[in-house]
Amino acid sequence: MFPEFGGLIEAQGQAYFTLATLYIENSTRNPAWCAGILPQLLYLVTAHVAWILAPRDPNGNPAATGQPAPPIVGRINSATEGSVSLGAVLDGEPGSPSQAFYLQTKYGFLAWQAMAALRTFRYTVNPTNVGSVFGPLGGSWLPSGFWSPGFAM
Numbered sequence: 306m307f308p309e310f311g312g313l314i315e316a317q318g319q320a321y322f323t324l325a326t327l328y329i330e331n332s333t334r335n336p337a338w339c340a341g342i343l344p345q346l347l348y349l350v351t352a353h354v355a356w357i358l359a360p361r362d363p364n365g366n367p368a369a370t371g372q373p374a375p376p377i378v379g380r381i382n383s384a385t386e387g388s389v390s391l392g393a394v395l396d397g398e399p400g401s402p403s404q405a406f407y408l409q410t411k412y413g414f415l416a417w418q419a420m421a422a423l424r425t426f427r428y429t430v431n432p433t434n435v436g437s438v439f440g441p442l443g444g445s446w447l448p449s450g451f452w453s454p455g456f457a458m
Contacts, residue, residue, distance in 0.1 A: 313368065353407065
């Protein structure tokens with residue numbers, strides 16, 4: 306999906322995916338799963354994490370080995386040559402620390418935009434039925450000693 310990460314080895318990819326699951330829960334409880342976009346979000350956040358952390362080859366692409374990932378966060382918006390200066394900003398006006406985190410890379414930006422609909426409501430997981438109100442065998446919910454197989458409501 307992202308050819309720029311072709312220089313990474315499988316163990317690195319797995320490690321970046323594992324880190325991505327710290328930010329996007331990889332389970333059916335995630336509202337992104339219900340919306341059918343969880344795999345794509347995981348791919349984008351994995352690419353986001355990999356871009357931030359992966360070593361670079363001489364062309365600046367993520368690689369298995371090479372120079373450490375650049376320490377600059379955000380988009381370079383100004384540069385000076387004499388006396389060397391560099392300015393970087395996060396695109397837009399981050400409204401939260403989470404938004405600032407995602408806006409560091411194009412992959413994070415895409416993930417942030419894709420998750421917009423998921424941030425507009427509170428998601429509550431449906432409760433699971435571990436038994437019934439009347440107990441596992443149809444008895445009453447009353448404490449021990451009050452339960453009677455013949456008790457009817």
